[in-house]
Amino acid sequence: MKDPHPIVPLPGDAPLLSAARAWSEELARERRMAANTVEAYERDLRQFLIHLDGRLGAPTIPTVVALKPRDLRAFMAARRADDIGGRSLMRALAGLRSFAKYLEREGHGTVAALGAVRSPKVERRLPRPLPVAAARALTDAGLRADEDREPWILMRDAAVLALLYGAGLRISEALGLSRRDAPLPGTDAVTVTGKGAKARMVPVLPVVADAVAAYLAACPHPLPPEGPLFVGARGGPLSPRIIQYAVARARGGLGLTGSATPHALRHSFATHLLARQGELRAIQELLGHASLSTTQLYTKVDAGRLMSAFDATHPRAGRPVPPRDRT
Incomplete structure (x- = not known):
């Protein structure tokens, strides 16, 4: 309102x-x-x-x-x-x-x-992660090659989105990286500054490092070590709105709903890790959550998916269980 x-x-x-x-x-x-x-x-x-x-x-x-x-x-x-x-x-x-x-x-x-005075009780919204295939597609520059945009810009967007999905970064954290701290091949981790100016170290997957390296190789602008890693079309700092717009454009081609946003990739990172038996406390540290209760929301997402799968496939789902014959 x-x-x-x-x-x-x-x-x-x-x-x-x-x-x-x-x-x-x-x-x-x-x-x-x-x-x-x-x-x-x-x-x-x-x-x-x-x-x-x-x-x-x-x-x-x-x-x-x-x-x-x-x-x-x-x-x-x-x-x-x-x-x-x-x-x-x-x-x-x-x-x-x-x-x-x-x-x-x-x-x-x-x-x-x-x-x-007590604060009003509010039901916490559950994160809305993407399916694995959709998350991977958003980080693939090749799948958007038909867009009327310069190849290096597509590589830049793919590198940013790879950091959101592959490292669980917030978009502000990814765009806050300097050229000096670029996670390149051979890099095991990157240090990012999150909410409250708190720094944390996040592991870097090889596929993420490769995406960043591909962007740097194609970027036509000089990138000073102390300057931003990701820049706009004219070489200035990259606005989060540009990445949001890029995802919005990709949604149509990939048949995704409006819930597919840059931040949904961060949710997907956590949910997919949890689905693969990731330890909740470790995921909290990776995401930079101050409270474990925030991270625990992802357990509800996973449980919700299990119930949806049960309702869709189990022969007893949605049907009353017949009474046992005691005669």
Whole structure:
């Protein structure tokens, strides 16, 4: 749903607005949050302050610190009335808690009400992996040779997608690699920087290294060691949207659904490893998940596939089991 207050400025007195600006800058600069996350947190705070303005008058820092649980519950109820889902409400609470912690660090006091309000329960969405054949096809530049694009660009896209499927990288991690750190043949592992600026080492399959080497051999642009490994058509940094667009184009030719996205290749990496008896804790480390519970979602995907296969093939599937004859 669109933001119901897309251009309304933040209400509040000067100290509150100054604190909000400083908090936002801290999220981006010191905590290195993604720009989209910072923007979402800013939007959630603005909506909350607008709500307070309507209920209690122009908000101030003392107003926020003195909030009661009922004030927060009223805000959540109002957002529910605007047809906002549980995930967005949970993010809104996370943003408000982040702002409250900032106020506390700055010596303004503790917003005790936030500790008394529970986050809404949200059913976690299951990852949507691709079949093995579809995942392999997306990483094969040869299968897209008929596209009206330069061969080196097809090789570049194939190398990026090979890193997503063959190493389980996020698209930001793959595009964040420098030329110096290119995983080439003979390389056993590559170090990537994930969420929260956390580095991890990921094994490199020979087929992935070969795809990167083929791209480098064909790339017409000079690639300085400290510069990005993957570049756009004019030699500048490669945008994730270009890779997303390339996958969207390939979907039609391969007969894939809209769930076939670059990130689905990362899901496929984890699900296919698990199906081959991969150890869950090792998969967590490969993916860079902070919590094992996130990785455990893939066990549900695998179990779901087994049940689907059972329903489709087992002679007893979907049929009532007859009672045992006790005579």
